[in-house]
Amino acid sequence: MTLDLFAELEQGMGWREELDAGAVVLRRFALPRQAELFAALERITSQAPLRHMVTPGGFRMSVAMSNCGACGWLSDRSGYRYDALDPHSGKPWPPMPQAFLQLAQDAAAAAGFAGFAPDACLINRYEPGTRLSLHQDKDECDLSAPIVSVSLGVPATFLFGGGQRADKCRRVPLAHGDVVVWGGLARLRYHGVLPIKAAQHPATGSHRINLTFRKAR
DNA sequence: TAGTGGCA
DNA sequence: TTTT
Numbered sequence: 001m002t003l004d005l006f007a008e009l010e011q012g013m014g015w016r017e018e019l020d021a022g023a024v025v026l027r028r029f030a031l032p033r034q035a036e037l038f039a040a041l042e043r044i045t046s047q048a049p050l051r052h053m054v055t056p057g058g059f060r061m062s063v064a065m066s067n068c069g070a071c072g073w074l075s076d077r078s079g080y081r082y083d084a085l086d087p088h089s090g091k092p093w094p095p096m097p098q099a100f101l102q103l104a105q106d107a108a109a110a111a112g113f114a115g116f117a118p119d120a121c122l123i124n125r126y127e128p129g130t131r132l133s134l135h136q137d138k139d140e141c142d143l144s145a146p147i148v149s150v151s152l153g154v155p156a157t158f159l160f161g162g163g164q165r166a167d168k169c170r171r172v173p174l175a176h177g178d179v180v181v182w183g184g185l186a187r188l189r190y191h192g193v194l195p196i197k198a199a200q201h202p203a204t205g206s207h208r209i210n211l212t213f214r215k216a217r
Numbered sequence: 218t219a220g221t222g223g224c225a
Numbered sequence: 226t227t228t229t
Contacts, residue, residue, distance in 0.1 A: 059222040080220065135221040166228090192221075 014177075016110070019160055022146075022186035024111040025172060026179040029150075033099045037152075038203065040097035041123070044068045047094045048086045050125050056080070062130035069096040070119040071216050073139065080139050082120060082216040096121055104148045104213035111181035113146040118213035126156065126196045126208040134165055134192040137214065145215035146183025152176055152211070153204030154196060161190035176201060 017025040031037060050064035053075040067073060071082040072093040086093050100121055108116030124132070137147055149158075151174040158180060161169040167190065174180070182189060196208050 053221090055222065056220055057222075061221065062223095063221080075221075132221055133223090137221090 019170065019172065019180075019182070020186055020189075022184035023160065023180070023182040023189065025174075026107055026110055026181065028175075028177045029107060029110075029179045031103070031177050033102075034203070036097075036099045037103070040099055041209070044094045044097070044123065047089070048072075049088065050123065051088060061132075062127075063132055064125040064127075066093075066123045067121060068094045068100065068123070069121045072120060073122045073214075073216070082139060100211065100213075103150065104211075107148050107150070107179040107181055108146055108213075111146070111148075111179075113181060113183050116145060116148065116213075116215070118145075118148065118215050120214045120216040122212040122214070124210040124212065126154075126193070126210070128154075128198040128206055129195050131195040132193040134159060134161060134169070134190045136188050136190055138188060140214050140216045142215050142217070143187050144183075146181050146187065148213040149180045150211040150213075151178045151180075152209040153201040154199040154206065154208045156196055156208050156210075157194040159190075159192040159194060161192075163188060163190070165190055176203065 014028040045066055048066045050066045052060050052064055056079050071084050074083050104118050105116055155175045158172040158174045159169040160172055161167045
């Protein structure tokens with residue numbers, strides 16, 4: 001599938017956009033296994049349902065989340081962390097499907113981060129009006145690995161800021177099949193998602209789905 | 218340590 | 226509309 005991706009990028013069906021040093025947007029990234037991707041998503045969320053986590057401050061997050069992979073990102077009153085077990089079931093998170101892993105590794109490689117080995121995939125489901133406010137991904141042990149963020153379904157505006165919350169943000173429109181990869185110098189950049197506008201997408205209905213791949217350990 | 222929320 |  002790696003070859004399919006590069007072939008598609010070369011054929012001009014998709015293209016790269018350099019955001020800044022260490023940050024790349026892959027536009028209309030090849031999703032050659034889209035049916036497989038969504039079937040896997042279905043399987044994962046039937047075992048580990050999407051749920052609204054609570055922030056340490058006690059606020060319910062508007063975006064519904066689940067995970068797959070060796071560990072999953074969690075938030076509750078006691079903080080942010082990664083855990084091998086889903087607190088909802090007490091069982092391990094569903095394994096990361098091969099199609100997910102392949103997609104993440106292909107995207108990372110296309111963005112200049114060869115050898116990416118994610119052990120966590122956070123699944124975010126945005127309904128119209130939901131958002132993710134500005135934050136840094138810094139709960140991972142290995143900050144040398146990039147973040148790979150796959151957009152599926154209805155479009156969104158991604159905010160890509162600087163090293164401090166107050167830094168100005170780039171507004172990056174993201175559509176189905178777009179992938180943002182950031183690492184290296186850009187690894188700790190603040191980022192977020194503006195409230196999702198009401199829209200329909202054939203693959204997801206009114207939702208936006210985001211897959212965030214990380215190496216947590 | 219506080220924090221990816223929501224309001225004024 | 227942007228900021229805290």
